[in-house]
Amino acid sequence: DIVMTQSPDSLAVSLGERATINCKSSQNILYSSNSKNHLAWYQHKPGQPPKLLISWASTRDSGVPDRFSGSGSGTDFTLTISSLQAEDVAVYYCQQYYNTPYTFGQGTKLEIK
Amino acid sequence: QVQLHLSGPGLVKPSGTLSLTCAVSGDSISSNKWWSWVRQPPGKGLEWIAEIYHSGSTNYNPSLKSRVIISVDKPKNQFSLNLTSVTAADTAVYYCARGTPSPGTLIDSWGQGTLVTVSS
Numbered sequence: 368d369i370v371m372t373q374s375p376d377s378l379a380v381s382l383g384e385r386a387t388i389n390c391k392s393s394q395n396i397l398y399s400s401n402s403k404n405h406l407a408w409y410q411h412k413p414g415q416p417p418k419l420l421i422s423w424a425s426t427r428d429s430g431v432p433d434r435f436s437g438s439g440s441g442t443d444f445t446l447t448i449s450s451l452q453a454e455d456v457a458v459y460y461c462q463q464y465y466n467t468p469y470t471f472g473q474g475t476k477l478e479i480k
Numbered sequence: 481q482v483q484l485h486l487s488g489p490g491l492v493k494p495s496g497t498l499s500l501t502c503a504v505s506g507d508s509i510s511s512n513k514w515w516s517w518v519r520q521p522p523g524k525g526l527e528w529i530a531e532i533y534h535s536g537s538t539n540y541n542p543s544l545k546s547r548v549i550i551s552v553d554k555p556k557n558q559f560s561l562n563l564t565s566v567t568a569a570d571t572a573v574y575y576c577a578r579g580t581p582s583p584g585t586l587i588d589s590w591g592q593g594t595l596v597t598v599s600s
Contacts, residue, residue: 398583405584416575416590417526460526464584468541471526
């Protein structure tokens with residue numbers, strides 16, 4: 368199985384400041400046939416299902432604010448929230464969909480400082 | 481906009497079978513999508529369980545494969561999960577989800593989730 372490791376486990380950021388979450392995969396998840404990284408980021412709030420934020424490592428899903436951005440390739444990826452808003456408090460997960468079993472990182476809990 | 485409505489008992493006895501059904505609206509179960517199950521034990525992260533295509537093709541998490549049966553009901557536009565020989569470790573919020581084949585499946589829509597507790 369591909370192991371996804373996120374850092375940090377938790378993060379406290381002031382409103383309006385930048386938040387950065389890292390994700391490392393145990394193997395390359397760049398698919399040669401389409402030259403795309405099979406990496407997604409989800410936002411998960413209590414009592415709600417996870418919400419897709421970013422696919423292909425850097426493509427924002429429809430309706431996702433542009434303060435959310437994803438970057439990285441191969442095995443190292445980053446989710447950045449450029450200016451933290453109160454509604455961004457959540458747990459964030461990266462996930463590889465390169466092969467089965469699809470695996471998630473352990474999650475990063477983002478809070479307001 | 482697809483909606484996924486999960487139903488099933490919230491309490492299952494140890495050694496019993498956990499059975500959940502996910503009714504799909506706003507999309508056809510026969511569309512070019514994979515239909516998935518994901519769970520989250522209390523206080524833990526997300527675990528992908530399995531996925532099924534309308535043709536009957538399936539993929540399973542090896543850690544659960546021996547106990548999981550998933551199926552599609554085309555006339556009812558729904559899909560189901562059966563998890564046998566459950567223990568307390570199977571207590572979790574269970575989600576059904578829709579995914580786009582990419583290759584590999586990008587999960588783009590999730591149902592609300594339901595807590596299933598395994599207890600006598």
